[in-house]
Amino acid sequence: MSVNQQDLDPDxxxxxxxxxxxxxxxxxxxxxxxxxxxxxxxxxxLVGTETLTDSNAQSSLLIMQAKCLTAELSQWQKxxxxxxxxxxxxxxxxxxxxxxxxRHDLExxxxxxxxxxxxxxxxxxxxxxxxDEQQQILESLNVLHNELKHQVLIFSESRIFGELKTKMxxxxxxxxxxxxxxxxxxxDHFPLPDRNVKKKKKKKxxxxxxxxxxxxxxxxxxxxxxxxxxxxxxxxKISDSFWPPYVELLLRNGIALxxxxxxxxxRLEAFHQ
Amino acid sequence: MSVLxxxxxxxxxxxATILLVGTEDALLQQLADSMLKEDCASELKVxxxxxxxxxxxxxxxxxxxxxFVVNLHSKYSLRNVEESLRHVDATFFxxxxxxxxxxxxxxxxxxxxxxxxxxxxxTYRSPLLFCDPEVDGFRVPVAQRLVRMLQICAGHxxxxxxxxxxxxxxxxxxxxxxxL
Numbered sequence: 001m002s003v004n005q006q007d008l009d010p011d012x013x014x015x016x017x018x019x020x021x022x023x024x025x026x027x028x029x030x031x032x033x034x035x036x037x038x039x040x041x042x043x044x045x046l047v048g049t050e051t052l053t054d055s056n057a058q059s060s061l062l063i064m065q066a067k068c069l070t071a072e073l074s075q076w077q078k079x080x081x082x083x084x085x086x087x088x089x090x091x092x093x094x095x096x097x098x099x100x101x102x103r104h105d106l107e108x109x110x111x112x113x114x115x116x117x118x119x120x121x122x123x124x125x126x127x128x129x130x131x132d133e134q135q136q137i138l139e140s141l142n143v144l145h146n147e148l149k150h151q152v153l154i155f156s157e158s159r160i161f162g163e164l165k166t167k168m169x170x171x172x173x174x175x176x177x178x179x180x181x182x183x184x185x186x187x188d189h190f191p192l193p194d195r196n197v198k199k200k201k202k203k204k205x206x207x208x209x210x211x212x213x214x215x216x217x218x219x220x221x222x223x224x225x226x227x228x229x230x231x232x233x234x235x236x237k238i239s240d241s242f243w244p245p246y247v248e249l250l251l252r253n254g255i256a257l258x259x260x261x262x263x264x265x266x267r268l269e270a271f272h273q
Numbered sequence: 274m275s276v277l278x279x280x281x282x283x284x285x286x287x288x289a290t291i292l293l294v295g296t297e298d299a300l301l302q303q304l305a306d307s308m309l310k311e312d313c314a315s316e317l318k319v320x321x322x323x324x325x326x327x328x329x330x331x332x333x334x335x336x337x338x339x340x341f342v343v344n345l346h347s348k349y350s351l352r353n354v355e356e357s358l359r360h361v362d363a364t365f366f367x368x369x370x371x372x373x374x375x376x377x378x379x380x381x382x383x384x385x386x387x388x389x390x391x392x393x394x395x396t397y398r399s400p401l402l403f404c405d406p407e408v409d410g411f412r413v414p415v416a417q418r419l420v421r422m423l424q425i426c427a428g429h430x431x432x433x434x435x436x437x438x439x440x441x442x443x444x445x446x447x448x449x450x451x452x453l
Contacts, residue, residue: 041283049276050363054355054396061366061398068367068436 022087183217190216193243214241223256223268235265275326278362279369282335289427290318290334291419294325294357295342296350300375303406304342307416315429317420325357337427338369340419343390345376345383351390358397368435369426370399373415378405400442 052060192213214222219242227234238247250256251266259265291308293301298321305319318334327333339361344350354372361370374390376383394401404415426435 037283041280044280049278051276051359051361052363052366052397053359057366057396058398060363064363065367065398065436065439069440072434072436 022089025087026090182220186215186217186220190246190249192216212241213243216243216246219246219250220268223266227268227270234267234270235259235262236267238264238266275329276360276362277325277327277336277339277365279365279367280335284337284427285316285334287314287429288316288318288334289337289423289429290320291338291340291423292320292322292336293340293342294322294354295344295373296323296347296353297342297344297375298323300344300406301342303412304373304404304416304419307406307412308420311416311420313420313424315424315427317423324353325360336369338371338419338423339365340371340373342373342375343385343393345374345385345387345390346379348384351385351393355393366397366399368399368437368439370397371419371422372397372399372401374401374403375406377403378408398439400439 192215223234223236226236247256247266251258254269256266256268259267293304295301301321305321308319309317311317320333320336341354341357342350343354372390372394374387377387391401402415402418405411406415422438424430425433425438428434
């Protein structure tokens with residue numbers, strides 16, 4: 001199994017003498033090999049044939065393959081490599097062929113790698129673009145996120161604050177309005193007795209009330225304040241400045257209550273409880 | 274009963290001959306055409322046959338590689354191949370025989386199970402290839418493989434013999450020792 005001489009074209013077209021010599025040498029070698037082959041062929045034709053059946057196929061084939069492999073192995077070990085005749089022309093031709101093959105292969109490799117390179121460059125560009133876009137998106141999203149975060153905080157705090165403030169303000173206003181309305185109502189409908197009404201009554205029957213009478217409004221205020229200042233003892237002593245008819249009015253209508261043990265003390269009914 | 278022998282004649286100069294045995298003519302023709310389209314350093318000759326034994330009156334060159342083509346859609350082709358195997362000399366099976374199974378792609382139409390063909394190839398210790406010749410994409414690589422195998426079996430590749438190729442092809446298959 002030496003170099004494949006059958007591939008070498010023996011019809012080279014140069015006319016130098018040593019070329020024809022080389023040619024003749026090669027042709028002679030080829031002829032010798034062919035004769036060897038014919039002899040082997042003759043020997044082979046003497047070997048009998050043998051066919052296989054399914055049952056014995058595997059085992060007989062395995063044995064045969066093993067034998068042949070060992071024979072081949074020993075052949076390889078025995079053989080020493082032959083070299084082609086060291087003629088310059090032959091070597092040059094062979095060398096040229098080898099180099100041509102090499103060049104062809106390298107060109108293939110080059111073109112493949114180049115196209116791969118280009119594709120990779122394109123991919124890289126595309127990925128870079130995509131990456132840049134993503135970065136931009138990320139940045140803008142971050143900015144947006146920060147703004148929103150800020151807003152949410154401030155917004156919620158200030159809103160609650162504002163709401164409470166307005167609520168309180170409204171309530172205070174309402175309270176003021178109520179008090180004003182109450183005061184006006186009481187003035188209109190429950191005025192203090194005028195001293196001049198004493199005309200019809202004799203001065204002797206009227207007790208000299210030197211104490212200044214307070215209005216119903218003020219009375220209610222006293223009761224109210226007492227109720228909220230001292231919740232556990234909301235009782236107020238009926239003083240002379242309370243006009244008795246109004247006291248009676250409050251008691252009869254359930255707005256004020258007497259102290260259970262002391263008739264001189266009254267309190268405001270706790271409507272809020 | 275003429276039996277096909279591997280090295281019965283002198284080889285032609287720089288020629289390699291393959292014999293495709295199978296019942297489907299169109300299939301074999303397609304495969305033969307794809308193989309001949311491949312450019313290769315040696316001259317290729319493709320012979321097609323329905324079954325063995327071959328008619329003895331024809332003068333034909335030495336056969337370097339036999340591929341038995343089994344169509345998985347028909348049991349008849351399998352039986353035909355099994356019959357033809359009896360007319361092949363035992364020494365052919367040292368790497369110069371291969372099995373090609375077609376039609377494995379359409380599982381629903383397979384009347385021959387894949388494992389049957391696998392077992393057949395294992396019994397005869399030969400490589401098994403799968404191919405769907407209708408699909409162009411499959412046909413060309415299989416044709417290339419066959420051309421390469423043929424070159425080696427004809428001895429055109431220095432340093433590799435048919436038996437070596439056989440050992441190389443076997444290593445990827447069943448590493449477990451099944452029914453021996």
